[in-house]
Amino acid sequence: MDVAKLTSNLKTALIAQGIAFALSLMTSFIVPKLLGITEFGYWQLFLLYSSYVGFFHFGINDGVYLIHGGETREELDNGSIKSQFVLGIAGQSTIAVLIAAYCLLVVPDLDRVFVLIACCIFLIINNAAGFLGFVFQAINETKVFSHSLMLEKCSFLVELVFLVVLQVDVFQLYILGYVLSRFVALGYCLFKARTILSGDFIGIRLALTELFTSIKVGIKLTLSNVASMLIIGFGRFLIEGTWGIDSFGEVSFALSIVNFFIVFMSQLSMVLFPALRQSSKEELEKAFGILANLLNVLLPISFIAYYPICYLLSIWLPQYTQSFIYLAILLPLCIYNTKMDIQGTTYSKVLREEKLLLRTNIISVVSAILLGIIAAVFLRSIEAVVISMLLAVQFRAVFLETHFATKCKCNRSLQTISLLVISYLFIAIALVFGTITGIPLVLVLLAFYYVVNRKSLAEVFAWIKERIATK
Incomplete structure (x- = not known):
């Protein structure tokens, strides 16, 4: 490479x-x-x-x-x-x-x-x-x-x-x-x-x-990409058709906040593909471990940004305060979508496992459609529709991460479980507590996460130190 x-x-x-x-x-x-x-x-x-x-x-x-x-x-x-x-x-x-x-x-x-x-x-x-x-x-x-x-x-x-x-x-x-x-x-x-x-x-x-x-x-890759977009897109179509253009705009506003970060991170996936395609099996395995550590250590930091973002937006765009509820659910979705782009999709293309990627995305989009319909028709809840998007995105990211971690002989089960736990704890904190109580609780949550994953944290610091030393 x-x-x-x-x-x-x-x-x-x-x-x-x-x-x-x-x-x-x-x-x-x-x-x-x-x-x-x-x-x-x-x-x-x-x-x-x-x-x-x-x-x-x-x-x-x-x-x-x-x-x-x-x-x-x-x-x-x-x-x-x-x-x-x-x-x-x-x-x-x-x-x-x-x-x-x-x-x-x-x-x-x-x-x-x-x-x-x-x-x-x-x-x-x-x-x-x-x-x-x-x-x-x-x-x-x-x-x-x-x-x-x-x-x-x-x-x-x-x-x-x-x-x-x-x-x-x-x-x-x-x-x-x-x-x-x-x-x-x-x-x-x-x-x-x-x-x-x-x-x-x-x-x-x-x-x-x-x-x-x-x-x-x-x-197969095109259908995978379309299915991937429909995991979130179907929920948006559902919201627009059920609750109208105004509610659609509120959810879309929350999505637009996290989307530019998702697009930003997807550029890493674009750059990685040709480099990894020319790599040996050993280099692919090593790169997967490094990527897993970096993503699992760095991405949860975004939870800290939730309260400052909501505070500033409440001043600038007070008509979109309802969007803050959706944003709390979409931040974890942003994390898992990023992991999917950089790990799941990239390694699926590099290892020519497009069929697996397609099957995973189809299962995810079918799940998102079924859960979204239940949320819209029976629960009559926009929040439930957004949660259905999160569940589907999490499933495919976790499944493919586990699959490629096994192929690359890279055990990351502790990271996977702990990230799932703090994601839902963050949503609960954000929806229940205000800024004064919420910020300390989120900081404690992240501290707990990094203590549990202290080995991965140490490996990230060691990798960064090595990169600096080689320059």
Whole structure:
């Protein structure tokens, strides 16, 4: 494993996500101040719908990523890549046009029609940029992918600042800005991939064969990703359909607070894949132990942030005080989602266990759907719906962590059990106690956790000390 290149790629990815972090702060804390609950709800509805447009490449992007992972730019078959890119975008454009026509004819709510049409346009742009982004990641040019993200986030940040300064309270303009920023990323990716896309078209029959091969390889991972998103997404659809756009906006606001951290951490997963793909069995086992220790030691610290966040938001956005209840449940969800991205998903791809990942995600999403329906229909409780999301996310993270810990000969059962215990104790403390009593109790809870896991804590400090010494 090339540690120097991994470190360089990680630094670039972290800079990109630093920009994304600043953008997320604005979209999470300033945009809802301007839009109001209903308008913010439609903005969040667009973000929810647009997060599923990746399904419509039907595994092409993931297939190219898995098939060509570990190759260099010189080793790529440019003709095959170009042909799959052209055919894939043509097919997805056709699907987008059909969906848009259906929405115009059938959907009565004009605001919802706008959201859906914008998603159709976003589908084409996003999946084209995503295809090229996966190619860059596969050939370990993650810096190029990170730079495209920087451009995308910076362009949207500029647009957002402009809208905020003018105090624009029309959600449609925010959506247009979001779509335009993704188009900027696509333009950059097309420029950086110009030598790859300059290859000769290989002919329709061979191109279709290559395309269906990529679909066959990648569809399991694509379905896994969609199922993964539906674990949280179905609950949000359920809340919007049962309690309306305002309640959906309140839950989405709480999710937006934790989501930028989840997205930030997922960049580590992106950088790790090509590095781990080139690693030996011994290096994979060692890396898993290090990752498990780092995540289990560092992630619970986020519990301390709950009360300060709630206090500041109660001053800035008092209309969203109901969201603080959901945030208490979503913080543990954030921890387990992060563990899943970095450990479960990454090692599933590296060890080519996409079938296991798909089965795990399907079981999790079915559980989330059943529990969510019970919570919405019988319990009539939004809090119960959010807890159903947490349970499903925890199941898949714990299951895959245990599976790969066994394969990597790395026993982490004490960490797993103790983290589950303090997660639910934190939720209980946050929902029952106010700031004055809650903060000391959370600190005691974390102290107990670190005493129980003192061996892992010592290993983390030793690893950090070793990293510093080698520089």
